[in-house]
Amino acid sequence: MGRSSKDKRDIYYRLAKEEGWRARSAFKLLQLDHEFHLFTDVDFNQLEGPNRVIVPFLACGDLSAFDSDRTYPLQLDAGKQYQYTPPTQPPIRPPYQQACHLRKNNLLSREDEAPPST
DSSP states (O other), X not given: OOOOHHHHHOHHHHHHXXXXXXXXXXXXXXXXXXXXXXXXXXXXXXXXXXXXOOOOOOOTTXXXXXXXXXXXXXXXXXXXXXXXXXXXSOOSSOTTHHHHHHHHTTOOOOTTSOOOOO
């Protein structure tokens, strides 16, 4: 969280810091949950306060892809196997297409390496 003087005047910034939350947006999630009961039936390992972490699903195509299937057990009927269903409309020309190409071809540079020559 930032440390500008504007942030220090923000009540939610101070509350988040006092209660050990990583960001002031935690209060918005709590407000939405209180109003709409979004997380009523969800068990987040029964943790409370700053120890309760809500991991969002990352956007399609993120290079460190978050697999939503690994966050909860699949509730399949006995004897059935999981069957992947592709998206109805995959992205036509996503903005991350070049990054995916570079990653597949092992052309992404690392901080300790020089950038690849073209």
